[in-house]
Amino acid sequence: MNHFKFRMQRIDKNKIFRLLTISALAFGVLFAKDPGINAFYKGDYKKAGDYYESRLNKDKENEKIMYNSGTTALAQKEYEKANSQLMQSLATKDKAQLSKAHYNLGQLALQQKKTDEALEHFKKSMIYDPEDVNSKIMYETLRRMQEQQKQQQKDQQKQDKQDQQQKDQSQDKQQQQDQDQQQQQSKSQLSEKDLQAQDLTKEQAKNILNAMKEEEKQSMKKMILSKAKGKKIKRSKEW
Numbered sequence: 001m002n003h004f005k006f007r008m009q010r011i012d013k014n015k016i017f018r019l020l021t022i023s024a025l026a027f028g029v030l031f032a033k034d035p036g037i038n039a040f041y042k043g044d045y046k047k048a049g050d051y052y053e054s055r056l057n058k059d060k061e062n063e064k065i066m067y068n069s070g071t072t073a074l075a076q077k078e079y080e081k082a083n084s085q086l087m088q089s090l091a092t093k094d095k096a097q098l099s100k101a102h103y104n105l106g107q108l109a110l111q112q113k114k115t116d117e118a119l120e121h122f123k124k125s126m127i128y129d130p131e132d133v134n135s136k137i138m139y140e141t142l143r144r145m146q147e148q149q150k151q152q153q154k155d156q157q158k159q160d161k162q163d164q165q166q167k168d169q170s171q172d173k174q175q176q177q178d179q180d181q182q183q184q185q186s187k188s189q190l191s192e193k194d195l196q197a198q199d200l201t202k203e204q205a206k207n208i209l210n211a212m213k214e215e216e217k218q219s220m221k222k223m224i225l226s227k228a229k230g231k232k233i234k235r236s237k238e239w
Contacts, residue, residue, distance in 0.1 A: 030068045031097065040072060048072045063092035071104055082108055099129035106138060115142060 030037050036051040052069035059065060070085030086108070089101045106121030119142050125135035 030071055031064045036068060036072070040075070045072055045076045049076060063089045063094070063097065067092075067097055067101055070101075074104060074108055077111070079108060079112065095128045099125045099132055099135070102128065103132070103135055103138075106135075110142075115146060118142060119146075 030040060034051075036048045036055070039045075039047040039051065049069065049072045052065055052072055055062070055065045056069055066085050067089035070082050070089060073079075073085060074082035083105070086101050086105050090098060092098060092101075102121045102125040106118045106125065109115075109118035109121060119139060122135050122139040122142065125132060126139060129135070
């Protein structure tokens with residue numbers, strides 16, 4: 001188990017499935033020795049399937065033949081047929097057959113990448129046959145694989161959250177810089193309002209007018225004094 005765990009950590013999900021789905025028939029073997037069994041182990045699955053189909057036509061409620069037929073269908077990747085016949089074979093009270101049927105149903109679920117369903121079948125296989133090492137290996141391997149996937153998902157979600165936070169902070173910083181730049185530019189430029197004439201109050205206008213009049217008076221006074229200095233003053237008449 002330790003060696004298998006070490007190997008599992010070095011391969012990807014697809015490779016794991018390929019390892020787990022090594023022939024569903026490797027351990028869930030067929031029952032009884034007959035022409036179908038011989039054809040099956042020679043790799044002639046079609047001949048084996050035809051044989052069990054003919055047997056089922058004569059004995060439709062034989063759970064062992066149903067199991068053999070379903071197992072042969074699984075070898076030919078006829079998944080719908082395999083599922084139907086293996087499920088019907090569960091009607092038996094034979095715990096050994098129940099264990100094998102659930103094991104093969106677990107392998108079928110794996111072929112379809114239905115991990116939760118596969119786990120349930122391998123678990124039931126162990127219940128019916130606690131000594132079945134293969135079911136235990138499959139169950140524990142799948143369970144650990146799911147735990148690793150969940151942890152990877154959590155780590156990825158955490159990383160995505162951190163990346164989003166950094167992105168938001170960067171955007172906020174850039175927006176603040178843009179606002180500061182706009183404010184600085186507005187301070188250094190006159191607005192249209194600044195260029196418009198300002199309305200004066202009556203009091204302001206009066207004060208400006210008085211100041212202009214006073215300034216005019218002072219200017220006139222200076223001019224008169226200047227002209228007076230340029231004239232000679234007449235002395236008294238000479239007698």
